[in-house]
Amino acid sequence: MKLTKATQAATTTPAARPSSRLPRVAAAGAAAAVVVLAVSTPAFAHVTVQPEGEAAKGGYAVVDFKVPNERDNASTTKLEVSLDTDHPLASVMPQPVDGWDVKVTTSKLDKPLTSHGQKISEAVSKVTWTATGKGIRPGYFQKFPLSVGALPDNTDQLVFKALQTYSNKEVVRWIEIPQKGQEEPENPAPTLTLSDASDASDDDSHGSTAKGASATSGSSDASAAKDTAASSADSSDTTARVLGIVGIVVGAAGVAYGVLADRRRRGAGA
Structure with missing residues (x-):
């Protein structure tokens, strides 16, 4: 069929x-x-400075540099933070961090500062933390505090360029300055926003x-x-x-x- x-x-x-x-x-x-x-x-996380929101112009603040380890096969063993010499700070004091040595580098200023009636011809230009042990292991982060002031009153932000060194000798350069209205760069520099001081804090x-x-x-x-x-x-x-x-x-x-x-x-x- x-x-x-x-x-x-x-x-x-x-x-x-x-x-x-x-x-x-x-x-x-x-x-x-x-x-x-x-x-x-x-x-991916970046090296940042906190508070990320804002700090008062002309005041003093404690800022933390937050450093995450972005590698799974190496530890962070060194952090170098450069301060903006165009807006120098009269006082920069690091807080001790367990397992890390700290070195403060000063440089001569082109224009001396006047702080509390005294002229200051040198200011801190770089702070370096070096691990004495294993450093920041994969999967962890570390904060590095600095007491700074007086914050400048002639700019809206402070840029801190940072170098992060790993145990395998790799160096990540967090030095690109973010620009308003543009995408965040691949390796942005830690940036602290400065706000006008309120009347209540004018002391x-x-x-x-x-x-x-x-x-x-x-x-x-x-x-x-x-x-x-x-x-x-x-x-x-x-x-x-x-x-x-x-x-x-x-x-x-x-x-x-x-x-x-x-x-x-x-x-x-x-």
């Missing part, structure tokens, strides 16, 4: 469909997996100014913590949604495959 063309098409079509759709299902699953990896991959004593700086630092840290928590929650929520979509796609593919396989078996039996 001869089969008509319509009968042949009806008989062969179910068997052909699974093989033609399976590559599409696999491609969809692979694309979804790529999306999951892209969402869950963290951005000549170090105690009042230090209090204001401490309050600003605490507020910035609290704000940074909130932003971090919000960012983490958003990231977790996005990942969960993507994984849910992947589950739906895989489940639908499984159901479709089962239906098509069943049709194939029935066609073969007929």
Whole structure:
């Protein structure tokens, strides 16, 4: 008995469909997996100066240089921070850090400073921390505090160029100055934003100014913590949604495959 063309098409079509759709299902699953990896991959961290928000012009502040280790096969063993000599600071005092030696380098100023009635012809131009032990291991970060002042009142920011040295002799140069309205450079220099001092902090004593700086630092840290928590929650929520979509796609593919396989078996039996 001869089969008509319509009968042949009806008989062969179910068997052909699974093989033609399976590559599409696999491609969809692979694309979804790529999306999951892209969402869950963290951005690289940079050497930064905190408080990242702002510090009062003309005041004193304690700033922290936060140094993450971005390598998985080497430790950070040295940090060199250069200070802007165009806006010199009369007072720069490092806080001792366990496991690190610190060296303060001074340079002569082209234009002497006047601080508390005294002329200052030299100012700190570089601070260097060198590890006495293992340094900053992979997966960790370290803060290096400096007490600085008086902050200049003729600029809106201070740029601190930094060099980060690893145990394998690699040197990462954090020296590119970020520009407003442009994308962040690959190796941005730590930058401290300076704000106009409020009327409440216009006091000549170090105690009042230090209090204001401490309050600003605490507020910035609290704000940074909130932003971090919000960012983490958003990231977790996005990942969960993507994984849910992947589950739906895989489940639908499984159901479709089962239906098509069943049709194939029935066609073969007929």
